[in-house]
């Protein structure tokens with residue numbers, strides 16, 4: 706099986722494609738495949754030339770931290786939650802998320818997600834849903850990983866513009882639901898950084914690894 710990786714030495718260098726031959730198991734995740742390529746042997750590319758290890762990020766390897774978000778065969782997904790056998794192809798194409806600056810190879814800098822929450826004062830920090838009205842949706846929304854997949858697929862989101870995307874709208878909903886004193890301020894920043902610019906493609910709901918219903922958060926905030 707061929708693996709093609711979009712590589713980049715550093716944020717300031719040009720990206721380039723490099724291919725690898727993968728002869729490991731298909732009954733593993735793309736994260737497992739990357740580990741196999743990096744550590745199975747001294748790493749060589751498909752031309753047999755020694756090369757440096759492929760940089761990518763991971764932490765939990767269980768689909769619950771969001772660190773391994775990347776673009777696999779054109780789709781923004783979690784590498785540890787995407788199985789090689791399910792890709793059903795002879796060539797796997799790996800690229801970093803395009804909406805965030807690349808640090809190195811498949812690792813991207815997603816600090817803007819938290820930065821946008823902090824700037825607008827809707828960061829929820831550690832969160833425990835309160836029993837009561839809307840508990841189920843609060844609980845679901847609080848699972849947001851801030852992985853950036855929803856922003857990667859969003860036709861309206863560009864890093865650095867004033868539209869902050871689904872992850873932001875979800876935290877607006879949570880802060881709004883829990884802190885009635887802040888409700889008015891939250892509605893204002895929500896309108897400014899989400900409400901007026903979302904074109905409702907709802908592609909974010911297709912790729913969210915936690916299955917969060919952003920449209921429910923939007924409905925609650927627009928109520």
Ligand code: FES
Pocket residue numbers: 762763764765766767768769770771772773774783784785786
């Ligand atoms: S490593 Fe945590 S979600 Fe993949």
